[in-house]
Amino acid sequence: MAQCKPLDDNSEWTFDKLNLYQTEIARVAEHYRLDTYTNQIEVITTEQMMDAYASVGMPIGYNHWTFGKKFIQTEQTYKRGHMGLAYEIVINSNPCISYLMEENTMTMQALVMAHACYGHNSFFKSNYLFKTWTDADSIIDYQLFAKNYIAKCEHKFGISEVEATLDACHALMNHGVDRYKRPQKISLDEELKRQKERETYLQSQVNTIWRTMPDSKTKPTDTSASFPSEPQENILYFIEKNAPLLKPWQREIVRIVRKTSQYFYPQKQTQVMNEGWACFWHYTIINHLFDEGLVTEKFMLEFLHSHTSVVAQPDYNSPYYSGINPYALGFNMFIDIRRICEHPTDEDKLWFPEIAGSNWLDTLHFAMENFKDESFISQYLSPKLMRDFKLFHIHDDEHNDYVEIAAIHNEKGYKKIRESLSNQYNLSNLEVNIQVIDANIAGDRSLTLRHTPHQGIPLGDSTDEVLKHLHYLWQFDIKLVQPDNNGVDEVIASCPQTNKKKDEKT
Amino acid sequence: MANFIDRRLNSKNKSTVNRQRFIRRYKSQIKKSVSDAINKRGVTDVDKGEDIVIPSKDLSEPIFHQGKGGIKDQVHPGNDQFIEGDRIPKPTGQQGNGAGKGDASNSGEGSDDFSFSISKEEYLNLLFEDLELPNLEKNQLDKLVEYKTVRSGFCAQGVPANIDIVKSLQGSIARRIAMTSTKRKQLKEAEQALNDLRKDTHDHIKEERELISKIALLKEKISKVPFIDTFDMKFRNFSRQAVPSSRAVMFCLMDVSGSMDQATKDIAKRFYILLYLFLTRTYKTIEVVYIRHHTQAKEVDEQEFFYSQETGGTIASSALELMVKIVNERYSNNWNIYGAQASDGDNWADDSPYCHKLLLEKILPKARYFSYIEITQRAHQTLWQQYQQVADTQAHFAMRHIKSVDDIYPVFRDLFKKSTVQAA
Numbered sequence: 011m012a013q014c015k016p017l018d019d020n021s022e023w024t025f026d027k028l029n030l031y032q033t034e035i036a037r038v039a040e041h042y043r044l045d046t047y048t049n050q051i052e053v054i055t056t057e058q059m060m061d062a063y064a065s066v067g068m069p070i071g072y073n074h075w076t077f078g079k080k081f082i083q084t085e086q087t088y089k090r091g092h093m094g095l096a097y098e099i100v101i102n103s104n105p106c107i108s109y110l111m112e113e114n115t116m117t118m119q120a121l122v123m124a125h126a127c128y129g130h131n132s133f134f135k136s137n138y139l140f141k142t143w144t145d146a147d148s149i150i151d152y153q154l155f156a157k158n159y160i161a162k163c164e165h166k167f168g169i170s171e172v173e174a175t176l177d178a179c180h181a182l183m184n185h186g187v188d189r190y191k192r193p194q195k196i197s198l199d200e201e202l203k204r205q206k207e208r209e210t211y212l213q214s215q216v217n218t219i220w221r222t223m224p225d226s227k228t229k230p231t232d233t234s235a236s237f238p239s240e241p242q243e244n245i246l247y248f249i250e251k252n253a254p255l256l257k258p259w260q261r262e263i264v265r266i267v268r269k270t271s272q273y274f275y276p277q278k279q280t281q282v283m284n285e286g287w288a289c290f291w292h293y294t295i296i297n298h299l300f301d302e303g304l305v306t307e308k309f310m311l312e313f314l315h316s317h318t319s320v321v322a323q324p325d326y327n328s329p330y331y332s333g334i335n336p337y338a339l340g341f342n343m344f345i346d347i348r349r350i351c352e353h354p355t356d357e358d359k360l361w362f363p364e365i366a367g368s369n370w371l372d373t374l375h376f377a378m379e380n381f382k383d384e385s386f387i388s389q390y391l392s393p394k395l396m397r398d399f400k401l402f403h404i405h406d407d408e409h410n411d412y413v414e415i416a417a418i419h420n421e422k423g424y425k426k427i428r429e430s431l432s433n434q435y436n437l438s439n440l441e442v443n444i445q446v447i448d449a450n451i452a453g454d455r456s457l458t459l460r461h462t463p464h465q466g467i468p469l470g471d472s473t474d475e476v477l478k479h480l481h482y483l484w485q486f487d488i489k490l491v492q493p494d495n496n497g498v499d500e501v502i503a504s505c506p507q508t509n510k511k512k513d514e515k516t
Numbered sequence: 517m518a519n520f521i522d523r524r525l526n527s528k529n530k531s532t533v534n535r536q537r538f539i540r541r542y543k544s545q546i547k548k549s550v551s552d553a554i555n556k557r558g559v560t561d562v563d564k565g566e567d568i569v570i571p572s573k574d575l576s577e578p579i580f581h582q583g584k585g586g587i588k589d590q591v592h593p594g595n596d597q598f599i600e601g602d603r604i605p606k607p608t609g610q611q612g613n614g615a616g617k618g619d620a621s622n623s624g625e626g627s628d629d630f631s632f633s634i635s636k637e638e639y640l641n642l643l644f645e646d647l648e649l650p651n652l653e654k655n656q657l658d659k660l661v662e663y664k665t666v667r668s669g670f671c672a673q674g675v676p677a678n679i680d681i682v683k684s685l686q687g688s689i690a691r692r693i694a695m696t697s698t699k700r701k702q703l704k705e706a707e708q709a710l711n712d713l714r715k716d717t718h719d720h721i722k723e724e725r726e727l728i729s730k731i732a733l734l735k736e737k738i739s740k741v742p743f744i745d746t747f748d749m750k751f752r753n754f755s756r757q758a759v760p761s762s763r764a765v766m767f768c769l770m771d772v773s774g775s776m777d778q779a780t781k782d783i784a785k786r787f788y789i790l791l792y793l794f795l796t797r798t799y800k801t802i803e804v805v806y807i808r809h810h811t812q813a814k815e816v817d818e819q820e821f822f823y824s825q826e827t828g829g830t831i832a833s834s835a836l837e838l839m840v841k842i843v844n845e846r847y848s849n850n851w852n853i854y855g856a857q858a859s860d861g862d863n864w865a866d867d868s869p870y871c872h873k874l875l876l877e878k879i880l881p882k883a884r885y886f887s888y889i890e891i892t893q894r895a896h897q898t899l900w901q902q903y904q905q906v907a908d909t910q911a912h913f914a915m916r917h918i919k920s921v922d923d924i925y926p927v928f929r930d931l932f933k934k935s936t937v938q939a940a
Contacts, residue, residue, distance in 0.1 A: 025520055028520060029518075029520065032518050032520075036518065048518070048519070049518035049519070050518070050519050050521060051518055051519065051520050051521065052520075052522075052523045053520070053521070053522050053523060053524055054523045054524060054526075055524050058523065058524075058526070058530075061531045064531045064534065065530070065531070065534075073533045073534055073537055074534065074537060075534065075537040075538040075540070075541040075542075076534075076538075076577060077531065077534040077537075078531060078533075078534030078535040078536070078537050078538030078539075079538050079575060079630075081531035081534060081535060082535060082538065082630075082632045083630070083632075085632075086631070086632055105519070109523075127518065169537075169540070173537070173541070177577070180577055181577065181578050181579055182579075182580075183579070184579060184580070185580070323593055324594070325593060325594025325596070326592040326593060326594045326595075327594065327596070328594070331592075331594075334591070334592075334593060399593040399594075400593055400594050400595040400596070401591050401592070401593055401595065402591070402592060402595040402598050403589065403591050404589070404590050404591075404592065405587070405588075405589055406587065406588040406589070406590070407587045408584075408585045408586055408587065410606075411605060411606050412603040412604055412605045412606060413603070413604050413606060414601070414602070414603050414604075415598045415599065415600055415601065415602040415603075415604075416589070417600055418595055418598055418599055418600050419595060420600070422600065423600060427591055430589050430591050431591040433589065434589075434590065434591060440582075441580075441581075442580045442581060442582055444580055463586065464582070464586075465586050465587040465588070466585070466586035466587055467582045467583065467585060467586030467587070467588070468582075468583045468584075468585050468586060469580060469581070469582070469583055470580070470581040470582055470583035471583060472576070472578035472579065472580075472581065473578075473580060475578030476578045476579060476580050479578070
């Protein structure tokens with residue numbers, strides 16, 4: 011490779027230097043066929059970074075106390091030196107906004123640009139989940155709309171009312187994702203226009219459902235026909251459409267929270283892949299620049315120091331251990347895929363016949379575009395990597411007074427570990443499965459939800475609180491049932507709490 | 517493919533609104549924390565914010581999440597000793613995954629309390645929130661005027677002690693120069709003429725004699741001009757200037773007999789803090805004197821003042837007497853004196869008229885302001901009735917009956933209605 015004159019490696023950065031590095035990084039990224047949104051790179055200060063933290067990275071967001079709490083927490087831990095701030099934050103929007111911290115050295119800025127502006131950015135643009143679930147073109151507009159709408163509601167109906175509604179929605183935020191329908195793409199203007207229409211239309215729809223109620227007193231009701239006809243897992247959507255007494259503006263707020271939740275849904279599902287992909291590309295791009303002689307050894311030493319600390323994986327018995335580091339797992343998996351393509355061993359040929367010896371860049375792009383963490387791991391985690399990580403599987407059954415090592419990194423355990431690790435990233439195993447099974451339209455308007463436990467894991471202790479929030483939105487009795495050992499539903503929680511009321515009276 | 521934007525100069529306080537929302541929501545918890553804090557802080561310690569601690573369970577946002585129990589499968593890295601089928605006993609008494617490592621659940625149930633700081637303004641706002649303090653900024657307390665003698669030039673008359681020697685001698689030199697100038701001119705001419713005559717080859721005996729006697733006469737005349745004259749005398753001049761005194765002393769008087777409980781004292785403490793705050797806005801130096809009394813009064817420090825309990829009867833006049841004594845000893849000279857008395861109204865009946873007399877004759881003439889708060893749920897007794905008479909005649913005496921913290925403010929409204937000037 012032709013040796014070029016190296017770029018200035020002084021650790022002070024300037025906008026001119028940022029631009030020079032950015033141009034080189036962009037050139038290499040294009041060489042590796044990384045398809046990105048246009049980058050908008052913003053340089054910010056520490057305080058602004060803490061602001062960005064508090065609002066989950068979004069440049070605009072509606073006002074709510076929980077963001078204030080996050081900000082105070084971040085500020086406190088940062089001031090006490092318990093925590094460093096991230097080097098960057100990147101937003102899945104078009105243009106793709108990345109924040110660079112003012113304090114970073116030139117090397118760090120280059121690393122961050124390669125990582126965020128080309129790694130994450132290309133992931134956002136090409137991964138199927140992001141393509142299906144999020145709309146990078148409209149998200150900033152939508153956030154702006156949400157902020158203004160909520161501010162308007164606060165003005166009209168008072169901060170407390172709006173806050174209570176938002177609290178209730180936040181409690182159910184994880185149950186606001188529509189897993190089967192593709193969200194529509196709309197711009198801010200359209201959103202505003204539609205919102206007005208929706209308000210009137212929705213209310214009329216709701217009224218129609220409930221207007222049928224008085225008839226049921228005279229006609230014999232068909233008790234077997236239940237509403238909804240099929241269980242609904244998108245609780246927020248169900249409430250938005252069907253809650254009997256919700257005011258139109260409250261429905262819109264439910265919708266805003268639901269949309270926000272949906273926007274972040276793919277990020278939860280692709281943490282390992284997204285970070286791994288970004289780490290892989292900052293590593294590959296900067297090394298490419300080094301091979302070309304564009305960056306100096308001094309630059310590389312600092313770069314490698316940062317890189318290795320990001321992708322370090324402490325062992326289970328290390329005091330620093332806090333679960334598997336998604337950066338480490340993701341980065342090593344992509345490196346490993348490249349290795350399998352370029353230098354496959356016999357083992358690899360056996361385990362990955364379809365990719366061993368193929369074009370590594372094609373394979374990597376394919377992997378990035380068509381998988382999420384769960385499927386990515388079950389597809390590509392190789393025995394070699396399991397050995398490198400020394401993975402082992404612990405089986406913990408409540409009924410035993412011991413935990414069992416179910417599998418380790420050996421011939422017998424590879425498949426089991428891979429399956430188990432994949433499940434560990436399966437959101438439907440991590441988030442509780444609660445669905446709306448019945449809304450008693452004809453009777454007392456009570457709402458029944460069913461919790462289907464995963465591997466016998468019961469619900470956590472905040473369930474009663476969540477039900478109170480749900481009750482706030484639905485405004486009639488809420489029941490939560492769970493199938494018992496014989497598969498018969500039994501009520502495990504309700505709001506208002508009927509049993510406790512009686513206790514208090516006696 | 518990239519645009520760079522420098523956002524560093526943009527506002528950085530995007531989260532301010534959210535922070536205020538947070539404080540608004542947790543006002544009751546924060547206020548409790550503030551109330552706790554007030555008992556830890558001194559009356560005069562009002563210049564800093566406060567660390568607030570809220571139990572984190574009050575802050576958590578509930579979601580449906582998985583609880584403990586059931587079957588859990590987890591993969592961990594770094595196997596150094598296990599083989600398939602190994603069994604590790606669970607630590608008794610707690611849920612764990614064995615091998616001494618923590619449960620890697622992400623339910624986020626941290627048990628640390630949530631703590632953060634609020635600023636001085638936020639602290640004071642919360643502290644006095646129920647009091648609805650109106651435009652504090654516009655009001656300024658009256659100040660006691662004290663006079664200061666300052667130098668103001670020179671004058672021709674005065675006492676010998678004030679003679680300014682330099683100025684007087686300067687005058688003397690000027691006068692002497694002025695009075696002898698013609699004569700010295702003549703003298704010079706005469707001497708010149710004499711010299712000329714002596715150089716001449718001819719004799720001019722007669723003229724020489726005349727000139728010599730003329731010179732002698734002139735010299736005598738010059739020496740007769742007095743060295744100093746009453747006309748030369750300059751005296752330093754002084755005048756009196758009015759300066760408002762920036763010193764104040766605040767007397768906190770409190771009944772500590774058995775009937776005053778801690779809650780009552782806390783109400784009194786807020787009252788004192790509020791008064792102190794007002795005074796800090798007007799005066800540079802403020803001293804606080806704490807006098808507690810039952811049948812006898814005693815000057816004590818703040819800690820003892822608020823937190824020691826005594827039993828016995830109540831003679832309120834003892835405190836007033838002590839106050840008068842301390843004023844005479846230490847604060848008689850240009851101090852703005854403020855008195856604040858808190859009591860539950862109990863007093864030995866025969867003592868109340870004496871209190872009335874003391875207040876009227878000894879204290880009120882010297883004090884800028886005296887306030888009396890009675891913190892009680894019961895009917896008023898003799899002390900209140902006697903004080904009532906004082907309040908009717910004296911403008912700078914205010915008294916209030918306080919049942920709860922909320923009632924503190926009206927006393928201050930009285931204070932400001934009566935003795936404030938509107939600052940421009």
